[in-house]
Amino acid sequence: GPVLVPILGDQLSLDISSLADRTPDDTLILMMEVAEETTYVRHHKAKIALILSAMRHFAEELREAGWTVDYVRLDDPANTGSFTGEVTRAVARHTPRGVLVTEPGEWRVAQVMEDWRTTLPVRVRILPDTRFICPLTDFFQWAAGRRELRMEWFYRDMRRKTGLLMEGDKPEGGKWNYDTENRGGPDKDLDPPPIARFEPDAITREVLDMVAGKFANHFGSLDNFGWPTTRAQADLARDNFLEHRLPLFGKYQDAMVAGEDFMFHAALSPAINLGLLDPLDLCRRAETEWRKGRAPLEAVEGFIRQIIGWREYIRGMYWLEMPGLADANGLDATRPLPEFYWTGDTAMHCLSDCVRTTRDNAYAHHIQRLMVLGNFALLAGISPQQVADWYLVVYADAYEWVELPNVAAMILHADKGRLASKPYAASGAYIDRMSNYCGSCAYNVKRKTGPDACPFNALYWHFLARNEKTLGRNPRLAHPYATWRRMSDEKRAAYFDSAEAFLETLEPAEPGWARS
Ligand code: FAD
Ligand code: DLZ
Ligand code: SF4
Numbered sequence: 001g002p003v004l005v006p007i008l009g010d011q012l013s014l015d016i017s018s019l020a021d022r023t024p025d026d027t028l029i030l031m032m033e034v035a036e037e038t039t040y041v042r043h044h045k046a047k048i049a050l051i052l053s054a055m056r057h058f059a060e061e062l063r064e065a066g067w068t069v070d071y072v073r074l075d076d077p078a079n080t081g082s083f084t085g086e087v088t089r090a091v092a093r094h095t096p097r098g099v100l101v102t103e104p105g106e107w108r109v110a111q112v113m114e115d116w117r118t119t120l121p122v123r124v125r126i127l128p129d130t131r132f133i134c135p136l137t138d139f140f141q142w143a144a145g146r147r148e149l150r151m152e153w154f155y156r157d158m159r160r161k162t163g164l165l166m167e168g169d170k171p172e173g174g175k176w177n178y179d180t181e182n183r184g185g186p187d188k189d190l191d192p193p194p195i196a197r198f199e200p201d202a203i204t205r206e207v208l209d210m211v212a213g214k215f216a217n218h219f220g221s222l223d224n225f226g227w228p229t230t231r232a233q234a235d236l237a238r239d240n241f242l243e244h245r246l247p248l249f250g251k252y253q254d255a256m257v258a259g260e261d262f263m264f265h266a267a268l269s270p271a272i273n274l275g276l277l278d279p280l281d282l283c284r285r286a287e288t289e290w291r292k293g294r295a296p297l298e299a300v301e302g303f304i305r306q307i308i309g310w311r312e313y314i315r316g317m318y319w320l321e322m323p324g325l326a327d328a329n330g331l332d333a334t335r336p337l338p339e340f341y342w343t344g345d346t347a348m349h350c351l352s353d354c355v356r357t358t359r360d361n362a363y364a365h366h367i368q369r370l371m372v373l374g375n376f377a378l379l380a381g382i383s384p385q386q387v388a389d390w391y392l393v394v395y396a397d398a399y400e401w402v403e404l405p406n407v408a409a410m411i412l413h414a415d416k417g418r419l420a421s422k423p424y425a426a427s428g429a430y431i432d433r434m435s436n437y438c439g440s441c442a443y444n445v446k447r448k449t450g451p452d453a454c455p456f457n458a459l460y461w462h463f464l465a466r467n468e469k470t471l472g473r474n475p476r477l478a479h480p481y482a483t484w485r486r487m488s489d490e491k492r493a494a495y496f497d498s499a500e501a502f503l504e505t506l507e508p509a510e511p512g513w514a515r516s
Helices: 035-039 045-064 083-094 107-119 136-144 151-162 202-214 231-249 269-274 279-291 297-321 349-361 366-380 384-394 400-411 428-434 455-466 475-486 489-504
Strands: 003-006 027-032 068-072 098-102 123-127
Touching: 003 083, 027 045, 027 083, 045 068, 045 202, 045 269, 068 083, 083 107, 107 123, 107 400, 136 297, 151 297, 231 269, 231 279, 231 297, 279 297, 297 400, 349 366, 366 384, 366 400, 366 428, 366 455, 384 400, 428 455, 455 475, 455 489
Parallel strands: 003 027, 003 098, 027 068, 098 123
Antiparallel strands: none
16 A cells, blocks of 8 residues: 555645655545544634644645645544544555654654554654754754753854854854844834734635634634635745834834734744744745845844744753653742633733733734743742643644743743743833833832732742742842842831732632643
């Protein structure tokens, strides 16, 4: 028989490694919509709709390119509901001479695939995922020789390796990193051009109907669904970003404006993570915008750093740190996730707006995820596993390989600083500087303690005090700890009591929101 090539829901690339040496006459592609994947957490409705619609469109694209695709739909009565069940059924159906598959993005699925080697009656080959720029073997080698793993050093190697923004062996413009020029706040006349949105076609409408019915009690809205679900649409979304938003991407990368849900961000992570956009190609196109004088260096460098730096580094760290990362809890944080992460029902304006955009769009931009939703979870000491479940559920771009290192390591310091040299803890002043949220908040960002003071202010000191044993000697926190130690006992007690009184008011979420 032919070779059976299972393609997973986030492997929607024509140049996926499992197809690289294949020809259509000798290959049978298997794609599977399975209950296990749609419900291992209770994903946002729009996330499920995006993935299933993109899978169905990709199957069409493969067929047009001459491949044979066996596509199992979620509502197929014979569907067993799991990858293993469906691959086993397909092997019985087609008697292939072997199974060839690209490694999955997640540890959980990698374990499942390893089992196929012993449970399937045919030979199974698992290939590396070459859509990432840094092979895992290279990343492990890079990490092995170091005492401290830092994104910035990794990033410089990736610049040298790809030649992006390089002039010989020197960085273009003379600096590797232009972050200091990327600190623009929420200027009054700021007017971000809209992201590209796509009217659902017949395939997407069918999926939206099914999801609305079958996953009615999952978090999130389907009303605004406009994500690209095909490669052609993803290309349009990319071009829209490069032309209209990239030039100011750098300047306003960290700014937040209520109701401006995308700012100057790319909103391309869902398409990149599905395999509809190639990360290196995207970076080369961004570089061209700079070379042609259409976008400034600090914007293009910042964008490229997010992709060949952060994205690749995060993926390497995931595979380096798993499976331990999933249970890590370096700061012993055990508070349950507050209910408002699901409902948005809080008087804290920054948090309610970030939950709203998350519900409406299955999206929040980086600084909302990091400095509002993440910072709150850090300061309030929420359980890393509950926070990780939330992030995995709610974002259209969320797969564990990228979600977990960002949540457990980047925001919650659960890895005790293996990934980031210090926790991104901040008080209300930071949010006030970078957003327009505080002006229309029930709390007063300038007040330090008491019932109408911005809760971030007292929580910040509560966090530092609570974790003094673990963080007190971190050189990057020397300044705040010195301030804390200089405070009068009275002042410290006022902060502590304010924070405790606020924490008392938090309503814990029903666990069923994330997992049934
Ligand atoms: P832009 O701001 O326009 O950035 C461009 C691209 O850079 C993104 O599309 C993305 O591919 C990449 N990128 C930027 N930052 C990161 C990062 N920290 N890690 C990996 N890639 C990055 N990103 C995900 O793709 N999936 C997730 O589940 C996810 N969870 C996150 C959780 C937390 C707590 C934090 C702080 C960040 C998380 N990120 C995640 C990273 C980042 O917030 C998103 O990639 C970004 O918001 C996507 O929107 P964008 O395409 O508009 O990004
Ligand atoms: C996230 C997801 C969902 C919701 N549904 C499916 C599906 O039905 N079929 C599929 O092949 N993949 C799905 N995925 C994506 C997988 O979870 C993803 O490929 C693995 O987690 C590996 O990263
Ligand atoms: Fe958020 Fe505090 Fe500002 Fe309110 S005052 S929006 S809670 S930072």
